[in-house]
Amino acid sequence: MQLGSQFCSLVMTGVAVIVIDRLGRRPLLLGGVSGMMISxxxxxxxxxxxxxVPAVAVVALLLYVGCYQLSFGPIGWLMISEIFPLKLRGRGISIAVLVNFGTNALxxxxxxxxxELLGAGVLFCGFGVICVVSLFFIYFVVPETKGLxxxxxxxxCL
Structure with a gap:
């Protein structure tokens, strides 16, 4: 399973690199996060x-990995290098990376x-709800930066 997941991650990252400038950041984020939510x-x-039916879990995990690598995986890093004003870029990127790693650790x-407290089913559905909130944030707040x-x-952005 781990080898399949890593292969899926590699392939989808390559797809993101190829199509990101053609399709744009927001469409890939919206599509990828929608797939993550479903998974x-x-x-x-x-x-x-x-x-x-363990095949359901395998499909869900591979779908999640693929959609993450098509969206949040590469685009999050790309957008933090684009979105901050030039005079605040260094400090902004530093804070964004700190928040990223901090929330990953959390x-x-x-x-x-x-x-243990909620059960795996409720926990993963809770993560799905976080993806729903992310979709609203991306749709209403995140600007498209393709070609700019x-x-x-x-x-x-100012």
Whole structure:
């Protein structure tokens, strides 16, 4: 399973690199996060209803990995290098990376206790709800930066 997941991750990252400038950041984010949301609700459903059909979990995990690598994986790093104004870019990127790694650590350390407290199904559905919130944030707040210079992005975002 791990080798399949890594291969899926590699392939989808390559796809993102190839299509990001043609399709744009927002469409890839919206599509990828939608796929992540579906996969997390599917994984939650597996633990609640379908735990006798392990293929459901495998499909959900591969879908999640593929959609993450098409969206948040590469685009998050790309956008933090584009979105901050030039005079604040260094400080902004530093804070964004700190928040990224901090929230990754929080999820890592909180996962097992939350799984014991809530159960895997509820926990994965909770992560799915976070994806729903992310979709609204991307749709209403995140600007499209495709084809824009850093100066144009700064003028558009201020």
């Amino acid at each position: 997390l609700f599917l994984l939650g459903s597996y633990y609640i209803f379908y735990n006798t 999820v890592t350390f909180a996962f097992s206790p939350l799984k 210079t850093l100066e144009e992005i700064e003028a558009k």
